[in-house]
Amino acid sequence: MARVVLNQVSKRFSDTVAAVSELNLEVADREFLVLVGPSGCGKTTTLRMIAGLEEVSSGEITIGDRDVTHVSPKDRDIAMVFQNYALYPHMTVRRNMSFGLRLRYGGNFIFRMWRRWNDAESAARREEQFRQIPQRVDQVAGTLGIGKLLDRYPRELSGGERQRVALGRAIVREPAAFLFDEPLSNLDAKLRVEMRRELKELHRRLGATMIYVTHDQVEAMTLGDRIAVMDQGVLQQVGPPSEVYHKPANRFVAGFLGTPGMNLLEGKLVEENGRLQFRSGGIALEMSANQRPEWEPSSSRTIVLGVRPEAILLTEEPSPGCLPAGRGQVELVESLGDVAYVHIRLPGLPDAGDQAPRITAKATISADGLTDRLTPLAFREEGLHWFD
Ligand code: ATP
Numbered sequence: 001m002a003r004v005v006l007n008q009v010s011k012r013f014s015d016t017v018a019a020v021s022e023l024n025l026e027v028a029d030r031e032f033l034v035l036v037g038p039s040g041c042g043k044t045t046t047l048r049m050i051a052g053l054e055e056v057s058s059g060e061i062t063i064g065d066r067d068v069t070h071v072s073p074k075d076r077d078i079a080m081v082f083q084n085y086a087l088y089p090h091m092t093v094r095r096n097m098s099f100g101l102r103l104r105y106g107g108n109f110i111f112r113m114w115r116r117w118n119d120a121e122s123a124a125r126r127e128e129q130f131r132q133i134p135q136r137v138d139q140v141a142g143t144l145g146i147g148k149l150l151d152r153y154p155r156e157l158s159g160g161e162r163q164r165v166a167l168g169r170a171i172v173r174e175p176a177a178f179l180f181d182e183p184l185s186n187l188d189a190k191l192r193v194e195m196r197r198e199l200k201e202l203h204r205r206l207g208a209t210m211i212y213v214t215h216d217q218v219e220a221m222t223l224g225d226r227i228a229v230m231d232q233g234v235l236q237q238v239g240p241p242s243e244v245y246h247k248p249a250n251r252f253v254a255g256f257l258g259t260p261g262m263n264l265l266e267g268k269l270v271e272e273n274g275r276l277q278f279r280s281g282g283i284a285l286e287m288s289a290n291q292r293p294e295w296e297p298s299s300s301r302t303i304v305l306g307v308r309p310e311a312i313l314l315t316e317e318p319s320p321g322c323l324p325a326g327r328g329q330v331e332l333v334e335s336l337g338d339v340a341y342v343h344i345r346l347p348g349l350p351d352a353g354d355q356a357p358r359i360t361a362k363a364t365i366s367a368d369g370l371t372d373r374l375t376p377l378a379f380r381e382e383g384l385h386w387f388d
Helices: 043-051 093-105 109-118 120-131 133-144 159-172 189-206 217-223 241-246 251-256
Strands: 004-012 018-027 032-036 058-063 078-081 177-181 209-214 226-231 234-239 263-272 275-280 283-286 298-307 322-335 340-345 358-363 374-380 384-387
Touching (some): 004 043, 018 043, 032 043, 043 078, 043 177, 093 120, 189 217, 226 241, 251 263, 251 298, 251 384, 283 322
Parallel strands (some): 032 226, 078 177
Antiparallel strands (some): 004 018, 263 275, 275 283, 340 358
16 A cells, blocks of 8 residues: 555745645555646645655655654655656666665675574565566566666666666666656657656556656646646645546636636626626626526626636637627737637727736637637637636
8 A cells, every 4th residue: 555645744944935835635545646836836845755855844744554754765665756867877777777676685795694694584585685686677677668778878878768767767666656756857849748658558557656746737637647736835726637627626726727728807797687797898798597606796796707718719600508708809829730829809998908808719710810800709608617
């Protein structure tokens, strides 16, 4: 069992810097959990506290059934893979991969003699493990496709190969849990996609607990069984990727996930002549009964409507499940080939000037020629989110 539990864990570097605040997180045995959030949100600090490389200021950490809060890193039975690979430059790949095991089962001559004299049975077991190291390294190298690189030095490897060696070094140790700190960020885009697939496959095959830190939401969404979104040291939401994407707990999560992020429009809910409208700037959305937010209409309360870019249609043809949202001025179209991001300025209030609200739609139809034109807008009802 390699369940990892963080109970009210905090880290303060000084009176003014609270890197992580009262974090409660439970990573199930064999789960792939991704910690994601913007730069400086406390992801790496959290991972380093799990690894024991950083002392907690308060709270407890357990791995399996063991409280490891004050246990040294080498005794936590975890392996960490870093962004910069952290390979020993003067050792071959084989030596890099076997180094940790040699330390664990080997040791110098005097230490081995002392162990034999002290507990012959356990010393024999360790020596057997020590003899098996080359086999284990060969086997893991084979799995990762780096068998031919075992006698090379790190400087003779490409970035992707170095990353595989770093992974291999972690795998041979057969730890209870793997910790990854942005391990793919030094690779080019194509290799990153390839390694992402390999990591996912590796997780399936090894059946190990993995905790993975990234600021890249695509990595988070594709790799994680669950993702934990952090901001300013505070956990915002944790859940399966599709749940966090489709049911964001707050505005931060809504805006952080998705490319581009969710559009957020501030406005008021108004009821007039029995009709309910959401008014934001110069647009008024007629709410249908099943789209009614949970709040009562009020001219003094500001609420926020969230609309995913893919839930915005550039059409005026009425269709079921869509709310007409007036017209907007297209300011810019970014074409990505299969889709285009259409940046639209909504009609503001008369004195709004440059403050007029803007939204981005994701169009799968050709958006060429839309720039500087007025476009009709409709919001898919199922893609609407309300925030207080
Ligand atoms: P990034 O994605 O940029 O690596 P992160 O989410 O991993 O960011 P952390 O490295 O955990 O963020 O840092 C969280 C906060 O703690 C930041 O404000 C950072 O400046 C601060 N911090 C991290 N390490 C230290 C340190 N050793 N001393 C003082 N402050 C630190």
